Amino acid sequence: MDFSSGDVEAAVMRPTVPVAGGGAAVGPSALLRGWREFRRSAAPARFLCFEDGGWADVAGEAVGQLRRAFQDRRAMAEAACGGKAYLFDFLRMVRIDAATGEETALAWIDDRGACFFPAPGGGGRKRRRDDAPAEDEAESSSGVDERSGESRGAEDAAAKRMKASGAWGKSATARLEESGKYYQVVSKLFLSYGMASRGAVITAVRKVGQGARARAFQQQGQLLAATRGAAVGTPKFAWYGASAEDVAAVVESGFARTNAARLGGRKHGDGLHLSPPQCPYTSAMLAKADGSGEAHIVLCRVLMGRPEVVQAGSSQSRPSSDAYDSAVDKLENPQWYVVWSKDMNTRVLPEYVVSFKCPKLQPIQGSSEATSKPKKPSPGRDMFPTLLAEIEQLVPDKCDILQEYYSNFKMGQIKKDQFIRFLRSYIGDKVLTTVATKLRGC
The missing domain is CATH 3.90.228.10 (Phosphoenolpyruvate Carboxykinase; domain 3)
Structure with missing residues (x-):
């Protein structure tokens, strides 16, 4: 049996398990993730719902209605599909049947081609909003x-x-x-x-x-x-x-x-x-x-x-x-x-x-980021990647916005002094001072 390509061979691959759409109880962390994705996304070009074991496009006038609601930065929107009324929740990434309360996973692809899909593992069936998640749903991990x-x-x-x-x-x-x-x-x-x-x-x-x-x-x-x-x-x-x-x-x-x-x-x-x-x-x-x-x-x-x-x-x-x-x-x-x-x-x-x-195994002696001493920067070196990596260890909840602004700076959309002013206002001088002291090796 040839494994050299790295592709999974049928002889070893387990039988596939059917997947059905379904919302899950959403805690604060999941809502925060959804809010970040909502902010990061450009205007959607396609909306998709998970039905009958696969992703299907939302069609008809609903697409335009949902797109306008998204552009207006409304977290929810009402639209009719196939003769049924639905509530589309962009933060929780679910479509809710207005008549039955059943929830179905919602996703979209924006104008730039970026894909926004809900974290998998949220459930193996459609369910009503007041249903308790199944046991295997509760133990699933979304990231x-x-x-x-x-x-x-x-x-x-x-x-x-x-x-x-x-x-x-x-x-x-x-x-x-x-x-x-x-x-x-x-x-x-x-x-x-x-x-x-x-x-x-x-x-x-x-x-x-x-x-x-x-x-x-x-x-x-x-x-x-x-x-x-x-x-x-x-x-x-x-x-x-x-x-x-x-x-x-x-x-x-x-x-x-x-x-x-x-x-x-x-x-x-x-x-x-x-x-x-x-x-x-x-x-x-x-x-x-x-x-x-x-x-x-x-x-x-x-x-x-x-x-x-x-x-x-x-x-x-x-x-x-x-x-x-x-x-x-x-x-x-x-x-x-x-x-x-x-x-x-x-x-x-x-x-x-x-x-x-394996007696002859030579383990890699890597350095732990938590204990290793950072290297001092060489003149002319771009220190921002190192700086951001250290900042993200102290305030990991702010890493998405940091990387977004840094990407804008690298692409020339904002100037260096503007990026530095944003860092100071968003992170705070106390965190920056702590990171700078660590990088200097003091």
């Missing part, structure tokens, strides 16, 4: 932004459960038999590209539970295929390496943080780094062996969409434009796939955990 405050706690809890029971939590308790088909396929993929020659021995292969995450992932694939083309929406296999604690947390509750800090200056942006299927050793070097010498690596499916090249050492944390979805170190035979943090819980689907021992 790191909505769980950043509890990420460390989730990792610690997962690590404690793993240490106490020797298991990987309720989401991945299916240990595969060595004689099984999928064990053979996954182990061959892991050992065929240099790991066996380095003395690697597999100690276990576990199947990760899916549920709401698989539905969210499938929905993202459909969105990418609809907006970028069918080939772009095809998932690939990729390896993710991390410590046992981080792997346990990912399996049980999703990605809480990226592994870019482990790579130090070799990172290609501040995103989740995964290696292609023919490069397991690259990600294995990010794994941390325990006292018995056992380490863990995760075989994932990943939706790359349209990647761009990001150079090593970059602090980029999002696509440079709406034309791109992810990043690579190089377009031809990449060694790293990079998925940005806002997408890592919807476009990366953990499939199998491979536990192994």
Whole structure:
């Protein structure tokens, strides 16, 4: 079986899970996300609703009515489609049936071609507004932004459960038999590209539970295929390496943080780094062996969409434009796939955990961003990317607006002094002074 292209083979790919539209209870973080997307979007050229397992265009006079309401910056609008009256909620990204109260996911594509879709995992069915979310909806993750405050706690809890029971939590308790088909396929993929020659021995292969995450992932694939083309929406296999604690947390509750800090200056942006299927050793070097010498690596499916090249050492944390979805170190035979943090819980689907021992494994000794001393700037160097990266660690809720203004400055739409005045007014002199002192190494 050929995995060299990185595309998912039918023999290993799990059966697809049907996805239905549906709104979910929206907390403050989700509403804030919707408000930011609403502000960021240009006038929509197309509106889409998720019906009968796929995205369908809103047609007729409703399109013009919704577009005018959006341009007037109204958060809600009424419109009729197919003889029914609906309320369109742009902040929650749902269409509400005025007669029944049923909610259906709403999305749009603006005049610039930028896509605005709701965070997946919000439900597996249409539902009334007063319905309680299903159990698998409640545990689904829509992204790191909505769980950043509890990420460390989730990792610690997962690590404690793993240490106490020797298991990987309720989401991945299916240990595969060595004689099984999928064990053979996954182990061959892991050992065929240099790991066996380095003395690697597999100690276990576990199947990760899916549920709401698989539905969210499938929905993202459909969105990418609809907006970028069918080939772009095809998932690939990729390896993710991390410590046992981080792997346990990912399996049980999703990605809480990226592994870019482990790579130090070799990172290609501040995103989740995964290696292609023919490069397991690259990600294995990010794994941390325990006292018995056992380490863990995760075989994932990943939706790359349209990647761009990001150079090593970059602090980029999002696509440079709406034309791109992810990043690579190089377009031809990449060694790293990079998925940005806002997408890592919807476009990366953990499939199998491979536990192994490898005496010749040389872990990467990356520097932690939390403890490493920033490099002093060289004369004439553009310090704004470094400055913004430090600011975003102190006030992460302001990073979207910061990046938007910085992009305007880089494109010459605003002058340097205007950008600096905006920084001072938006961030505050106290934060700027703290960051400047850190960058000077004082």
